[in-house]
Amino acid sequence: MNKKQLTIKEKSKIVPGYKNPMQMPRILKVIVSSGVGSFKDKSKFKVVEDRLARITGQKPAPRGAKVSISSFKSRQGDTVGYQVTLRGKRMFDFLDRLVHLALPRTKDFRGISPDAADEMGNYTLGIKEHTIFPETSDEELKDVFGLAVTIVTTAKSKDEVVAFLTHLGFPFRK
Secondary structure, three states, X not given: OOOOOOOHHHHOOOOOOOOOHHHOOOEEEEEEEEEOOOOOOOHHHHHHHHHHHHHHOOOOEEEEOOOOEHHHOEOOOOEEEEEEEEOHHHHHHHHHHHHHHHHHHOOOOOOEXXXXXXXXXXXXXXXXXXXXXXXXXXXXXXXXXXXXXXXEEOXXXXXXXXXXXXXXXOOEOO
């Protein structure tokens, strides 16, 4: 029997246990960010920007340094990272690829930590290598960088976030 797998968008519409459908948690946005402070060569910034655009399907915005730090040789306004905010269809497409394709490709993957949820209804996931995404698997591996993925939801507590994301199919550690 070949059943169609439900997408994260479809699963987010069927959450039991709420009296009113408006009480159900929803995913508002997904923020994907990467720092480039460790790269000394400015030409690698373009590589990070291109790969982040390929992973998310949207052009990343550069993030500048808030203050100058002489020991890091950075000046105020210098690019220290890139960030993408995903909403709507691109957000759900990215989450589907993250849960079903990228996370299972991680080395020694045993699940994501339920402790990464905060009290405001957000979940932040750190990814050590961007190469787990299928969009970047064909490239050379000399410039590997990490990502931070923040999922902003309307959940009211830490437990509610973990229960909601578990319902959506996120593989949490036992």
